[in-house]
Amino acid sequence: MTVELQPPPATAESATPAIRLEGVSHWYGNVVAVNKISFSVGPGITGLLGPNGAGKSTILHMIAGFLKPSSGSVEVLGSPAWQNQEMYHRIGLVPEREAVYPFLTGYEFVLLSAQLHKLPNAQEAARRAIRLVDMEQAQERRTGGYSKGMKQRMKLAAALVHDPPLLLLDEPFNGADPSQRLRMMALLREMAAAGRTIVFSSHILEEVERLSDNVLVIVAGRLAASGDFHAIRRLMTDHPHTFTLRSSDDRRLGAALIAEPSVVGVELMDSWLSVRTADFGAFTLAAPRVAHGSGITIFEILPADRSLESVFSYLVKR
């Protein structure tokens, strides 16, 4: 039983994807961290989702040129990522590790990044980047005294200072409080709308669900699924969909529904009816018809697992 993978939507047929991996594997000793993964990433926000240890960081490090793929090819902006100094002109990287130079002020830290990129007007670029991440208040304080969320934002500013078309973020929302997370998500969406390519990794479903246009699900070093997660869900035809219904007479409705060929199971809960169906489309047609035929009013019908969580747990269990 396999999930049929659709090729990722090609945004422009002639454009080179920003990132392309082909048959990439990485192993260290006996441990295979990444196992023959191929995908392409284009403009917009792509989320790398997977449990801890699945290989997301390994993939990101390979894309960023900090790990050599044991086999396969990793191409970023048209050329191989390994030992490619020039590509950093057009890549911004927000690493996962929290440590920054504690004796520098926030402004000096972003300025450092601007100077190392040899920007002609480094100070202006630094101030602009800091304004973008909304850290103007704290920029004169030493980063050693920042909270984790503040450090994340300064790291983002340092990665944006040279206006790169490709942005890589490794677990960017780790330790951020909800308001900071929302702010960063809004910022990332803005940048993606302007045509940038953004790739971020996370093991938190809710973040990936909310933010990404495309999802790459990595499980145990393999690519388990890719694309829009709603589409992935629909493709999982061997996994019954679950709906919850509230109606004027749940028990009778349940008895009527189980007679339908598209319905696989019915469960009566305290105040609702849970229905499992193998055929999403047929059921959506059948449910109102059955209810109407039995004289029952449906008050509410909701898909119960239209979430990345069910997709994810399904993929992980395979």
Place this chain on the structure above:
Amino acid sequence: MPKPAESAEGSIYDLGYRKYEGVRLGRRHAVFSLYIHSLRGIFGFGRHKSSKIIPIGLTIIALLPAIIQLGVISIASEVIEPSGLFQPADYFEYVQWLLALFVAAVGPELLGRDQRNRTLSLYFSHALLRSDYVLAKLAALATALITISLVPQILVFAGNALSGDDALEYLRHNWGDVAPIIVSGVLISLLMSSVTLAIASQTPRWQLASGGVIAYFGITFALGSILVSSLPNGPAGYSLLLSGFHVARGITSWLFGLTPVLSDEGEGGLAQADIPLFLYTVAACVTIAIALAITYRRYRRLIV
């Protein structure tokens, strides 16, 4: 406790959480466990391969002189006087830097790992006093040092004894060496361990502490040598009491009943210092006490 559900044919057992009802081994066992755990950690047992390289590498280097001497004895004992190569009294002079490097390499990690990973709060929430912690760590480090320093000496002694015609004759002749070997080994190991712990307890940064330990032994040694060779037979001799290496030599000389001779030692040594030898042993004991006090004070004031 909930009873398992039973019927005539079968039972279902409750596998839920249980309180521990067994024997509680108490404080002594806690100290002993910490000691064993620390000792294992020193040599890298139970850890990643890379943490074994330095301690085991240095141990092998420490054993080399003994192995070489044993080899020489077994192959060429008729030609070369067996006990001529390495005298037990000179042993520490050869290995002083090796022991200092060993203790500088493993000591800071011994204490620093607990400070960095915040496992100290775990230890002190059990039947383990802060003084117990310090003593257990000292015992572990000293045991490691004693092993490295005594085992080669015992090997050489045994080799000398067994290679001669009459082992018992050798033993009777040289048994007076056994006690000084052991006592000097223990005392010097305690000295070096306690000093290392005192330095390592001041900072959770291992590299800084390692450098500090070597700086302590190296600088006191160099300064003492220079002072004594520039101003021999004077009060400058007392500066050697601060130098771990010189104190080690002083202890072995005193225990073996030898007198330091300028022509053997060269400049900057005990001969030029010309102070009573028993003072070195006293200095060692005082240093150990002060170092332990510093370490204990640091841990008592540490907020975990």
Place this chain on the structure above:
Amino acid sequence: MNSTILALTLRQLLGKRRALFMIAIAALPVLVAVIFRLADAEMTPQRWTAEHLFKGLIVTIVLPLTTLVFGTTALGMEIEDGTIVYLLAKPLRRFDVILSKFTAAWLPAAALLALSTIVSTIIALGNDNSSILIGFTIAIVLGSLVYCCIFLALSVFTNHALIAGLIYVFLWEGVVTGLFTGTRYISVRQYTLGVADLIAETSRRTFRADIDGAPALVLMAIVGVAALVLAVRRLSRFEIRTNV
């Protein structure tokens, strides 16, 4: 050479605690020289300066400790806590990174050591014997250069650069080259002493190095350049060590 990295590293290295510690170590030879002058020693000043101050204290202890601290932390700290990424994810040549880091480590080390040597030698010898002063100072500066190259390279290869450096200096250079005299050609300490012997005009009785000055200089150049080249190569292949 990248001036931004140079300035950043200098700022990193010269924090208050480390600077004070280094100054204290560099002050030791001065202290000892003062004591030598105040007390009435039997030795000739030249012999004392050469044998005890220079060889015994400065070259054996102060030089390695100073260069170890600066050399291993210039790059080592950033590799250990991961902030090296901020330097490497930039369109910079690795050679520039290494060169800047090396310079940032060497300049303060050489300055401190030269100052310490000059002041303590003047105190001990007085105003004549300028060739000894010049010879020792140049030797120390060159020795610190080679040591910094080696320790910087070590810090790129291993996390345990400091302890590895300590073992090299005090076990290899200290004990092994004393026992097996052939190995003295693989010892920066011997190179330093050789260069000092070459430039300072002293009698054989006063000061004698184990190797000659000319081969010492050549070996210094070879070892220094080799260390830096290896460091650049290794940094070009730098991989983030993740715990899988």
